[in-house]
Amino acid sequence: MLKKVLVVDDSNLIHQMYKMVLMRYRCAVVHAQNGQEGMDKLAQNPDVNVVFVDINMPVMNGLDFVKKVKETGGYDHIPIVIVSTEGKDEDAERGLALGASGYVKKPFQPSELHALIDSLCPANG
Amino acid sequence: MEKENKTISQKVEDFLHVFKKGEEFTQELLKENEKLRYRVLQLEETTKFSGPDRYAKLNAIEERMRFLEEQNKELLERYRQVEEENKDFAGRYIEVESENNNLANLYVASYQLHSTLDFSESLKIILEIVMNLIGAEAFSIMLLDEKTNELTIVAQEGMEPEPRTGIRLGAGNIGDAVKNGTAYYREGTPTDTKGVDYTHPLVCIPLKIKEHVIGAIVVYKLLIQKESYTDVDYELFSMLAGHAATALFSSRLYSQSERKLTTIQSFLDLLKQGNDGQQQAACR
Numbered sequence A: 001m002l003k004k005v006l007v008v009d010d011s012n013l014i015h016q017m018y019k020m021v022l023m024r025y026r027c028a029v030v031h032a033q034n035g036q037e038g039m040d041k042l043a044q045n046p047d048v049n050v051v052f053v054d055i056n057m058p059v060m061n062g063l064d065f066v067k068k069v070k071e072t073g074g075y076d077h078i079p080i081v082i083v084s085t086e087g088k089d090e091d092a093e094r095g096l097a098l099g100a101s102g103y104v105k106k107p108f109q110p111s112e113l114h115a116l117i118d119s120l121c122p123a124n125g
Numbered sequence B: 001m002e003k004e005n006k007t008i009s010q011k012v013e014d015f016l017h018v019f020k021k022g023e024e025f026t027q028e029l030l031k032e033n034e035k036l037r038y039r040v041l042q043l044e045e046t047t048k049f050s051g052p053d054r055y056a057k058l059n060a061i062e063e064r065m066r067f068l069e070e071q072n073k074e075l076l077e078r079y080r081q082v083e084e085e086n087k088d089f090a091g092r093y094i095e096v097e098s099e100n101n102n103l104a105n106l107y108v109a110s111y112q113l114h115s116t117l118d119f120s121e122s123l124k125i126i127l128e129i130v131m132n133l134i135g136a137e138a139f140s141i142m143l144l145d146e147k148t149n150e151l152t153i154v155a156q157e158g159m160e161p162e163p164r165t166g167i168r169l170g171a172g173n174i175g176d177a178v179k180n181g182t183a184y185y186r187e188g189t190p191t192d193t194k195g196v197d198y199t200h201p202l203v204c205i206p207l208k209i210k211e212h213v214i215g216a217i218v219v220y221k222l223l224i225q226k227e228s229y230t231d232v233d234y235e236l237f238s239m240l241a242g243h244a245a246t247a248l249f250s251s252r253l254y255s256q257s258e259r260k261l262t263t264i265q266s267f268l269d270l271l272k273q274g275n276d277g278q279q280q281a282a283c284r
Helices: A012-023 A037-042 A062-072 A091-099 A110-120 B003-047 B054-113 B118-135 B174-182 B233-284
Strands: A003-010 A027-032 A050-054 A080-084 A102-105 B135-143 B150-157 B203-209 B214-221
Touching: A003 A012, A003 B054, A012 A027, A012 B054, A012 B118, A027 B174, A037 A050, A037 A062, A050 A062, A050 B118, A050 B150, A062 A080, A062 A091, A080 A091, A080 B054, A080 B135, A091 A102, A102 A110, A110 B054, A110 B174, B054 B233, B118 B135, B118 B150, B118 B214, B118 B233, B135 B174, B135 B233, B150 B174, B174 B203, B174 B214, B214 B233
Parallel strands: A003 A027, A003 A050, A050 A080, A080 A102
Antiparallel strands: B135 B150, B135 B214, B203 B214
């Protein structure tokens, strides 16, 4: 089954990286440059299986995005993964407290993403 | 007469008795015979190979057993070989996957590097590559001023307090690496560093176009989660040495030519305006 992944990150480099890594894992990737655009993309793509969101972004950061998604309702079933760059555990913990389902630290290995996707949205789920 | 009759009847009775006994005995014999036949059959069954061809049959069985044992050994050997092949394939698969990931990183990095002719955009992309793909926390991009032979920081990330800019060519690890055009890697584990030492970087990668050095990428500290360099890190450093150099050089050249073009255009416009003014004055 083709899985749909929403990537919210302000870096084009990271978008392309996700695309390369996840396409090989039979995933369709939808991109957003910030949290606000992420909300719009989520509304346009309610069949998204998992969201990867960076913390530091302009307009709306990753933590605010998680908060907004949880407040909005209707997307509770979609797991959100926080992508942290600085290696600060506090950011990831704040994200988890807000309702994120997991976190990954940059630079990540493709296998880490695959494992997260598998665990958060199993094929028969 | 009567006595004679009695004797006869007595004899008849005796005969009948003997006959009856004989009948019973015969019956018993028949039963015993039947039992013995059954027993003989059983014995024949159990001692099937007790005949003259007994050794031949045993030999055939032993031969068959040897053949089956050989076959069993062969199958076990084949199984072991298949297991080895499986392990080999699994190892190869991991290797290919890792190679794929490395290539993906390199492809994305080089694609992004050459996706723009804007100098500041090129710098931003290099910063992103070093931060997101390599995992550096404190690093800078330095360019060499060929007139003063001094390296100056043009972009940096995570460097607080900012180091003094301007490193003479050949001075210290950075100046030396740039002068020689060879990458410098500090010995030991990269995470040994507790703070940022601007005089002793972890890595200094000279940016080269062929043998011409235009600057360097200098890494002072890696992200806390980054324990050591991976194979792809060295590949990325090597790729950056060439591709980041050409990307920066071409984008700077393009920006300069754009500026020159604008200046010339403005100059031409001024000339044209002056010319038009003179013509108008002459007409009056």
